[in-house]
Amino acid sequence: xxxxxxxxxxxxxxxxxxxxxxxxxxxxxxxxxxxxxxxxxxxxxxxxxxxxxxxxxxxxxxxxxxxxxxxxxxxxxxxxxx
Amino acid sequence: xxxxxxxxxxxxxxxxxxxxxxxxxxxxxxxxxxxxxxxxxxxxxxxxxxxxxxxxxxxxxxxxxxxxxxxxxxxxxxxxxxxxxxxxxxxxxxxxxxxxxxxxxxxxxxxxxxxxxxxxxxxxxxxxxxxxxxxxxxxxxxxxxxxx
Numbered sequence: 001x002x003x004x005x006x007x008x009x010x011x012x013x014x015x016x017x018x019x020x021x022x023x024x025x026x027x028x029x030x031x032x033x034x035x036x037x038x039x040x041x042x043x044x045x046x047x048x049x050x051x052x053x054x055x056x057x058x059x060x061x062x063x064x065x066x067x068x069x070x071x072x073x074x075x076x077x078x079x080x081x082x
Numbered sequence: 083x084x085x086x087x088x089x090x091x092x093x094x095x096x097x098x099x100x101x102x103x104x105x106x107x108x109x110x111x112x113x114x115x116x117x118x119x120x121x122x123x124x125x126x127x128x129x130x131x132x133x134x135x136x137x138x139x140x141x142x143x144x145x146x147x148x149x150x151x152x153x154x155x156x157x158x159x160x161x162x163x164x165x166x167x168x169x170x171x172x173x174x175x176x177x178x179x180x181x182x183x184x185x186x187x188x189x190x191x192x193x194x195x196x197x198x199x200x201x202x203x204x205x206x207x208x209x210x211x212x213x214x215x216x217x218x219x220x221x222x223x224x225x226x227x228x229x230x
Contacts, residue, residue: 002150002169040190043151043172047107051115057152057172057192066165069158070132071206073196075168076140078150 002078005029006056017060027056035060083216084183085229096129096219096226097203098177102138104146105172105190120146125204129217129226133208136175137194142204143171152192168194175211177228186215186230 006027010017013032017025024042026033028050036042039057046055059065090096103122104112112119123142135154152170157163170192177186188211198204216229 003153007153039192043105043190044107046151047111051111052117052149054149055151064155066155066157067133067135067194069130069134069137069156069196069206071130071158072160073137073158073198073206074160075156075158075166076195076197077167078169 003054003056006054010056010058014060018062020060021062022060024057024059027058028053083229084179084186085216085227086179086183087225087227090219090221090224090226092221092224094128094202098127098129098207098228100125100127100205100207101176101178102142102146102205103174103176104148105174107190108148108172123204126202127205127207128201128203129212129228130206130208131212131217133206135194135210136191136208137196137198137206138171138173139198139204140195141199143173143195146173148173154192154194156194156196158196168196170194186211186228 009027009030020035023035024039025035026042026046042057088098101122101124123145125142148171150169151172154170155165156168157165172190173193175188218227
């Protein structure tokens with residue numbers, strides 16, 4: 001499953017990440033690499049450091065952002081599609 | 083202020099063409115690894131103020147050879163009230179305007195993915211991009227203008 005390990009790391013370490021509320025965290029495997037104000041900077045750092053290896057960029061938030069769509073669509077998840 | 087006006091027929095709604103490529107950081111990583119650079123995809127998008135995030139069909143992202151770099155939660159009428167986890171991808175989006183106007187460029191933007199091609203377009207252009215635009219929808223005259 002894509003980013004399974006990174007997502008588990010994010011969830012496990014979320015209580016420690018809360019002081020970085022609003023920033024974007026870069027996670028590779030079980031390592032929390034760094035925090036960034038801008039999404040673009042986190043992506044640049046991810047590709048710069050890990051090239052084409054999987055990495056996760058996610059905004060730190062106490063209440064996770066949910067994207068809403070009024071149209072009838074089904075979210076695509078590579079893990080479910082595999 | 084760069085802008086363009088396009089038709090918005092009642093049956094299809096406000097649609098536009100845009101170009102999607104891998105983000106520049108990913109393109110640089112591909113080059114550094116000696117990997118081929120994917121061909122940019124010309125796609126059709128529906129301007130959708132009911133989408134909080136831009137969403138692209140997985141076939142487009144597959145053609146670009148992308149891998150997810152994020153996870154998010156989505157709710158739609160199809161998912162019910164419980165949010166569903168979905169992959170997100172970093173892409174570059176370019177929407178051209180006529181004349182010598184600068185294009186609408188999002189060099190690195192996170193997009194969701196959902197199968198859309200069967201609905202007659204490849205993407206929903208959501209409020210994450212529209213937040214930087216002025217959208218005028220003239221329903222009676224069936225056109226819309228996007229300024230940015």
